[in-house]
Amino acid sequence: MSILINKNTKLIVQGITGNEGLFHTAQMLNYGTDVVAGVTPGKGGDWVLDGKVPVFDTVKQGVDVTGANTSVIFVPARFAPDAIFEAADAGISLVFCITEGIPVQDMMRVREYLDQKGVRMVGPNCPGALTPGETKVGIIPGNIAIPGTVGVVSRSGTLTYEVLYALKQHNMGASTCVGIGGDPVNGTNFIDVLGMFEADPRTNSVVLIGEIGGSDEERAAEFISRYMTKRVVSFIAGQTAPAGKRMGHAGAIIEGGSGTAADKIKALTNAGVQVARHPEEIPVLIGE
Amino acid sequence: MNLHEYQSKQIFARYGIPVPRGRIAVNSDEAKQIAEELGGRVVVKSQVLVGGRGKAGGIRLAKSADEAQELATRILGMEIKGLPVRRVLVDEAVSIEKEIYLGITNDRASRKPVMIASAEGGVDIEEVAARTPERIVRLHIDPLLGLREYQSRDVAVAIDLPKEYWRQFMAVADGLWRVFVENDATLVEINPLVITKEKRLVALDGKMVIDDNALFRRPDIAEKRDLDVEAPEEISARKYGLSYIKLDGQIGCMVNGAGLAMATMDIIKLYGGQPANFLDIGGGAGAEKVAAAFRIILSDPNVCAVLINIFGGITRGDEVARGILAAIDQVKPDVPMIVRLVGTNAEEGRRLLADANMMTAETLAEAAEKSVAAAKERCNQ
Numbered sequence: 001m002s003i004l005i006n007k008n009t010k011l012i013v014q015g016i017t018g019n020e021g022l023f024h025t026a027q028m029l030n031y032g033t034d035v036v037a038g039v040t041p042g043k044g045g046d047w048v049l050d051g052k053v054p055v056f057d058t059v060k061q062g063v064d065v066t067g068a069n070t071s072v073i074f075v076p077a078r079f080a081p082d083a084i085f086e087a088a089d090a091g092i093s094l095v096f097c098i099t100e101g102i103p104v105q106d107m108m109r110v111r112e113y114l115d116q117k118g119v120r121m122v123g124p125n126c127p128g129a130l131t132p133g134e135t136k137v138g139i140i141p142g143n144i145a146i147p148g149t150v151g152v153v154s155r156s157g158t159l160t161y162e163v164l165y166a167l168k169q170h171n172m173g174a175s176t177c178v179g180i181g182g183d184p185v186n187g188t189n190f191i192d193v194l195g196m197f198e199a200d201p202r203t204n205s206v207v208l209i210g211e212i213g214g215s216d217e218e219r220a221a222e223f224i225s226r227y228m229t230k231r232v233v234s235f236i237a238g239q240t241a242p243a244g245k246r247m248g249h250a251g252a253i254i255e256g257g258s259g260t261a262a263d264k265i266k267a268l269t270n271a272g273v274q275v276a277r278h279p280e281e282i283p284v285l286i287g288e
Numbered sequence: 289m290n291l292h293e294y295q296s297k298q299i300f301a302r303y304g305i306p307v308p309r310g311r312i313a314v315n316s317d318e319a320k321q322i323a324e325e326l327g328g329r330v331v332v333k334s335q336v337l338v339g340g341r342g343k344a345g346g347i348r349l350a351k352s353a354d355e356a357q358e359l360a361t362r363i364l365g366m367e368i369k370g371l372p373v374r375r376v377l378v379d380e381a382v383s384i385e386k387e388i389y390l391g392i393t394n395d396r397a398s399r400k401p402v403m404i405a406s407a408e409g410g411v412d413i414e415e416v417a418a419r420t421p422e423r424i425v426r427l428h429i430d431p432l433l434g435l436r437e438y439q440s441r442d443v444a445v446a447i448d449l450p451k452e453y454w455r456q457f458m459a460v461a462d463g464l465w466r467v468f469v470e471n472d473a474t475l476v477e478i479n480p481l482v483i484t485k486e487k488r489l490v491a492l493d494g495k496m497v498i499d500d501n502a503l504f505r506r507p508d509i510a511e512k513r514d515l516d517v518e519a520p521e522e523i524s525a526r527k528y529g530l531s532y533i534k535l536d537g538q539i540g541c542m543v544n545g546a547g548l549a550m551a552t553m554d555i556i557k558l559y560g561g562q563p564a565n566f567l568d569i570g571g572g573a574g575a576e577k578v579a580a581a582f583r584i585i586l587s588d589p590n591v592c593a594v595l596i597n598i599f600g601g602i603t604r605g606d607e608v609a610r611g612i613l614a615a616i617d618q619v620k621p622d623v624p625m626i627v628r629l630v631g632t633n634a635e636e637g638r639r640l641l642a643d644a645n646m647m648t649a650e651t652l653a654e655a656a657e658k659s660v661a662a663a664k665e666r667c668n669q
Binding site: 108157 | 394396397400401427430431432469472475489499500502504505531533535543544545546547548549550553554555556557559563567599608630631632636651652653656
């Protein structure tokens with residue numbers, strides 16, 4: 001078992017003929033992901049990657065012909081909100097948006113619309129998800145993780161890879177790894193994923209990787225103390241970050257005295273979560 | 289990106305929000321002339337992007353054009369919290385009956401814009417929120433529906449605004465909502481929104497923060513950026529697609545990914561050092577980009593060692609190593625460098641670096657430990 005993505009995931013790639021889209025589609029196919037279609041308006045009828053994946057002009061056509069149930073978006077920020085709306089209207093129930101730099105007001109409108117339609121989005125500005133040994137959607141390198149029982153959820157990209165890699169070094173594998181993205185408004189938050197891991201029989205313990213900004217970690221801490229029976233271990237990045245400066249991610253900024261690493265660590269510790277001092281300590285804490 | 293008061297008020301005026309008559313002056317003669325045009329009684333306001341201008345003496349009332357000139361001379365010579373005052377706004381003085389607070393920002397938790405209003409305007413709204421939270425009114429706005437008239441009326445009622453001002457208030461609220469949406473703001477604020485003795489609502493002050501991610505579709509706003517508030521290195525980093533923030537420590541950091549960059553800073557501190565900067569080189573680590581990053585990091589004279597932490601993943605470690613070596617060849621840094629590479633072909637990458645006499649590390653902890661030791665050795669002798 002796993003969460004969000006598995007062997008039944010039939011993926012459509014929006015922006016498949018762009019550099020990023022094409023490169024990562026090849027990576028996903030190599031990993032075994034069932035990529036059934038791609039979309040680039042104006043390139044319908046083409047095939048990419050040695051004839052492995054058909055390209056359609058619209059998501060609707062791709063879904064009608066191939067039965068795709070999940071979409072991954074690689075289109076530039078200015079076109080990404082429209083791509084998400086298009087996926088939702090075409091009947092896709094799960095959208096991963098890798099694109100970074102989308103204006104926050106666009107994301108608020110997108111999220112409101114998706115909630116009304118009952119469509120789940122992961123991201124934007126996220127690396128996607130990986131169920132080791134089965135499938136991956138997005139850009140997480142497949143070779144850094146092995147199948148296992150640790151659920152991983154993170155707001156970060158490369159920091160997530162760091163943790164997966166550290167787990168692998170200790171011969172620990174992941175059930176599923178989900179990057180929820182570093183933007184202030186996103187589709188899926190920690191609580192959503194924690195709930196899924198709690199219900200997933202394959203997952204025995206969970207790693208939560210947070211960072212400064214917002215109050216998602218604090219709300220996750222509350223959720224953990226109320227509902228989680230599985231063990232949760234955490235790391236929070238940004239303990240040395242100064243207030244008022246945006247640390248790369250649009251969401252990673254300490255505003256008006258809230259959103260500090262210290263506050264988040266305190267909330268998690270109070271909820272019984274062991275917080276690692278650095279990423280390489282995580283496997284040690286899980287192994288205890 | 290923050291806008292100045294005068295820029296915000298110019299935008300407010302375009303959306304029908306009443307603002308005082310006034311103009312910007314860059315010298316005291318201009319200030320005098322504007323004051324004469326406005327009838328003598330004016331407020332001279334420094335235009336710098338920091339809070340607490342009033343307390344610092346950067347906002348003063350003048351009773352005559354001559355006094356306006358004198359005050360402008362004094363204020364234009366000031367520095368407020370380290371920022372030079374380059375312009376003053378000369379506004380007609382308004383007779384104030386009552387001060388209100390009105391703002392719109394994004395509520396991350398509910399993922400919706402929220403209008404915030406209070407009958408206690410003219411003071412620090414965060415203090416009001418902390419001291420008397422019941423005096424703050426919050427109204428969430430559906431991002432698809434926008435602000436509806438009945439909602440503005442609800443807010444007017446909730447802050448006990450007398451009925452005779454509702455129409456004016458609703459027009460200001462509607463204008464402010466359109467300012468927020470049509471300029472991709474993350475914050476718009478009128479503090480204070482005053483009721484004058486003549487029974488008019490006027491926005492005496494204005495503040496706007498714009499979403500940097502939306503500047504591509506707001507070119508008129510992008511060009512208003514005030515470079516005084518940014519360190520020159522931060523500006524040059526942006527040109528290369530790097531994200532750089534200077535800090536006070538001795539160990540320069542070059543990392544791919546914001547989260548990993550923060551974690552790298554944190555582990556340096558854990559091992560007894562202090563990070564000199566945050567630097568995310570983003571995707572790809574070609575020689576040009578790495579060289580630009582080196583130059584920016586090394587422009588800080590406090591840097592005693594540089595830790596390069598690249599999690600390759602799909603990017604090949606040997607390619608990253610070649611990029612680093614080519615960049616070193618260009619920049620010729622004279623501080624110790626510690627490189628940690630992980631990912632495909634990382635062993636090959638580490639071998640290339642070791643052959644070039646670079647210090648390498650396999651784990652993050654090892655990299656931090658070596659960097660701290662190298663920085664101490666370099667700078668404490």
